Amino acid sequence: MARRLDMQAAGFETAFAELLSLKRESSPEVGETVRGIIADVQARGDQALLELTEKFDGYRPASLRLSADEIDELAAKANPEAVAALARAADRIRAYHALQTPQNERWEDEEGVVLGWRWTPLDAVGLYVPGGLASYPSSVLMNAVPAKVAGVERLVMVVPTPKGEANPLVFAAAKIAGVTEIYRVGGAQAVAALAYGTDSIVPVDKIVGPGNAWVAAAKREVFGQVGIDSIAGPSEILVVADGENNPDWIAADLLSQAEHDPSSQSVLITDDAAFAGRVTASIEAMIGKSPRTKITRAAWDDNSAIILVPSLEEGMPLVNRLAPEHLELAVEDPELLLPLVRHAGAIFLGRYTPEAVGDYVAGPDHVLPTARAARFSSGLSTLDFLKRTSLIACTKEAVRAIGPDAATLADEEGLWAHGESVRRRLEDEPH
Numbered sequence: 001m002a003r004r005l006d007m008q009a010a011g012f013e014t015a016f017a018e019l020l021s022l023k024r025e026s027s028p029e030v031g032e033t034v035r036g037i038i039a040d041v042q043a044r045g046d047q048a049l050l051e052l053t054e055k056f057d058g059y060r061p062a063s064l065r066l067s068a069d070e071i072d073e074l075a076a077k078a079n080p081e082a083v084a085a086l087a088r089a090a091d092r093i094r095a096y097h098a099l100q101t102p103q104n105e106r107w108e109d110e111e112g113v114v115l116g117w118r119w120t121p122l123d124a125v126g127l128y129v130p131g132g133l134a135s136y137p138s139s140v141l142m143n144a145v146p147a148k149v150a151g152v153e154r155l156v157m158v159v160p161t162p163k164g165e166a167n168p169l170v171f172a173a174a175k176i177a178g179v180t181e182i183y184r185v186g187g188a189q190a191v192a193a194l195a196y197g198t199d200s201i202v203p204v205d206k207i208v209g210p211g212n213a214w215v216a217a218a219k220r221e222v223f224g225q226v227g228i229d230s231i232a233g234p235s236e237i238l239v240v241a242d243g244e245n246n247p248d249w250i251a252a253d254l255l256s257q258a259e260h261d262p263s264s265q266s267v268l269i270t271d272d273a274a275f276a277g278r279v280t281a282s283i284e285a286m287i288g289k290s291p292r293t294k295i296t297r298a299a300w301d302d303n304s305a306i307i308l309v310p311s312l313e314e315g316m317p318l319v320n321r322l323a324p325e326h327l328e329l330a331v332e333d334p335e336l337l338l339p340l341v342r343h344a345g346a347i348f349l350g351r352y353t354p355e356a357v358g359d360y361v362a363g364p365d366h367v368l369p370t371a372r373a374a375r376f377s378s379g380l381s382t383l384d385f386l387k388r389t390s391l392i393a394c395t396k397e398a399v400r401a402i403g404p405d406a407a408t409l410a411d412e413e414g415l416w417a418h419g420e421s422v423r424r425r426l427e428d429e430p431h
């Protein structure tokens with residue numbers, strides 16, 4: 001059973017602080033294991049990848065890369081109805097991300113200096129598609145579609161296939177998104193291979209995508225060698241609900257994220273104690289019916305909470321302290337609460353917007369920051385696959401207008417050559 005907290009009870013601050021500090025995805029053991037795996041892949045390349053795949057995924061692949069024929073054969077086995085649903089989802093995801101694409105800018109300021117910026121796509125990105133406890137065709141689209149929209153040329157997908165069994169829909173999704181370079185490797189070893197390269201895998205410039213605690217820790221470790229998107233680890237949901245909701249709907253919403261991973265977290269904030277009781281009863285009635293009871297039960301019992309607040313407005317600072325990956329505002333008029341939210345990966349407005357539509361078909365990306373990273377980062381977008389370069393152009397007159405201040409500041413910093421490079425242009429001609 002999830003812990004019960006009451007904002008007005010004595011000891012609430014201590015209990016809430018404990019909830020905030022649950023180390024659901026970062027433990028010293030995970031960090032140590034991951035550093036060992038990364039060092040092994042750096043030292044032994046493909047050999048380490050094969051052995052680690054045998055250890056963690058329970059089989060030794062004949063080759064790491066899937067051939068074009070293998071991809072076609074697997075994709076052909078996918079359920080056509082599901083492929084059609086994926087294609088429609090891809091259209092919505094593409095349309096949403098295309099609107100996020102930023103514009104190049106250029107202008108001339110009052111001193112005659114031309115300024116601006118230019119966006120260019122990254123050359124090569126690694127797309128992590130999870131596949132340990134569940135398989136994620138939807139994450140193929142959420143990773144690859146924005147990369148394609150941004151214009152990235154080389155997309156490298158890694159996906160674990162436990163026991164060598166691959167979900168055909170993952171490969172159908174890759175074909176829809178136009179991903180052709182795919183390796184059957186997952187976990188920290190896949191992240192290490194993408195960052196440092198092996199004989200089979202040419203390294204990339206940035207690694208994006210969601211994953212479990214080991215994947216999230218590995219992304220943290222390789223940051224600097226390559227770019228990463230955000231820490232998109234075990235899933236989370238926070239539902240803010242009044243007593244007018246159907247408790248079964250809210251129970252299912254809470255369980256929808258708990259079922260991802262034993263490290264997932266689901267939190268309900270409500271101002272109605274009787275409703276909290278109805279949701280608890282509904283969860284207990286529902287949880288045993290799930291084919292993923294064990295995972296869901298662990299996440300619900302160990303990491304989750306129901307918090308009773310005097311009013312939903314007064315509960316909103318708790319939302320910001322939790323900075324959840326997903327926030328549902330299940331109330332009649334969510335726009336009244338929306339201005340009070342500062343930190344959340346994605347916000348689902350109103351009783352008819354279950355988080356699960358965002359996981360699959362709404363359009364915004366489902367790769368979102370977890371573990372309170374929504375305080376400082378955003379969900380995956382086309383911006384993650386682009387970089388912005390500033391542009392500066394001076395004429396003779398423009399450098400004469402702004403150059404003297406640069407020379408003064410260079411002298412103050414004791415950087416003689418900096419000052420000289422400006423002064424020469426104030427005095428001399430180029431030829």
Ligand SMILES: NC(=O)c1ccc[n+]([C@@H]2O[C@H](COP(=O)([O-])OP(=O)(O)OC[C@H]3O[C@@H](n4cnc5c(N)ncnc54)[C@H](O)[C@@H]3O)[C@@H](O)[C@H]2O)c1
Nearest residue numbers: 130131132133160186187210211212234235260261367368
């Ligand atoms: N935040 C997001 O945007 C988002 C989106 C989708 C999924 N997710 C999360 O992605 C995760 C998917 O997890 P998953 O496990 O199904 O697949 P995964 O691919 O992330 O992890 C599987 C791999 O983890 C490694 N691993 C497992 N146990 C290990 C151990 N003891 N030591 C070292 N390595 C180990 C193995 O290499 C295995 O191949 C879930 O936590 C889910 O909630 C997050």
Ligand SMILES: N[C@H](CO)Cc1c[nH]c[nH+]1
Nearest residue numbers: 136138139235236359366
């Ligand atoms: N809820 C996950 C993000 O935390 C995304 C997902 C994919 N499939 C189902 N759910």
Ligand SMILES: [Zn+2]
Nearest residue numbers: 235256257359
């Ligand atoms: Zn989900």
